[in-house]
Amino acid sequence: MMRTFRERGGEVVVAGDGRADSPGHCAKYGVYSLIDMNSGQVIGLHIVQSCILHFQSNEVKLSYNIDLEGLKRAVSALNGAGINILEIITDRHMQIQKWIRENMPFTVHSFDVWHIAKGVKKKLLSLAKEKDCQDVSRWIKSITNHLYWTAASCNKGDSDLMESKWKSVSSHVQNIHHGHQGPYKECQHDLLQDRVWLKPGKLAFLYNYYYLQLTL
Known part of the structure; x- marks a missing residue:
């Protein structure tokens, strides 16, 4: 070999x-x-x-x-x-x-993105057990999938685009799909069915935003 x-x-x-x-x-x-x-x-x-x-x-x-x-x-x-x-x-x-x-x-x-996703999932599972944060549990799979997609869809070394795509999920969980900060301005998915969105100002969203923005 x-x-x-x-x-x-x-x-x-x-x-x-x-x-x-x-x-x-x-x-x-x-x-x-x-x-x-x-x-x-x-x-x-x-x-x-x-x-x-x-x-x-x-x-x-x-x-x-x-x-x-x-x-x-x-x-x-x-x-x-x-x-x-x-x-x-x-x-x-x-x-x-x-x-x-x-x-x-x-x-x-x-x-390795698997290890990073594992850590994010663990934090979100813990967060979902907090008072007023139960709705976060509905988004854990989508958030970890978004992390894998972020890593796979960016060219190596394009850290600005990667960071922008990752942070866009904080808007996505609020049903906001355009106007993201950084070079990734708009979500690329098709029209989504209605679901339990996290609302700005609610404790669940504030905790969720903190974990998504600061844990990596």
Whole structure:
């Protein structure tokens, strides 16, 4: 597989993520995987052991560090095989962001939209349980779908358009589909059937607007 990559120029775009043997910050083992985005092939699996008890042997002291250590090994293995990483896609793990910024300055670092959508959905589910905010629950699927569409419909690097499309959903949930701020001025969908729109001034809308504008 590495020979095939080298024959086609030795450059790859990869996505990486870690998975642990238990949830939270008490994992004993974790595996970090890399996938080649062009072929869909898994090109790296690296198992990392964490320390749960002080007397146990370990490779990292805390389970929070498993993903970072796995990423380091995955990148080192590709570099050792003569493969250059043009772009790497990860979650928003703070340690990983810092390490890539300092050690891979010529590699584009992108965030996986699935992880971002997961975080937005979690916040909106929590918001929908608040008093006077129940109507938000009707919009959670549409809002997360809008986030995926925003990422997929914008050219890479066009951050102004991407931000404008994302923020337009705050108007859309009020049944306002034109006059959006930024380069995305008007929704592109067809005429919609009537539904439970969020009304300006209501607590549900104010909370919703806050989460949509400030969480990313």
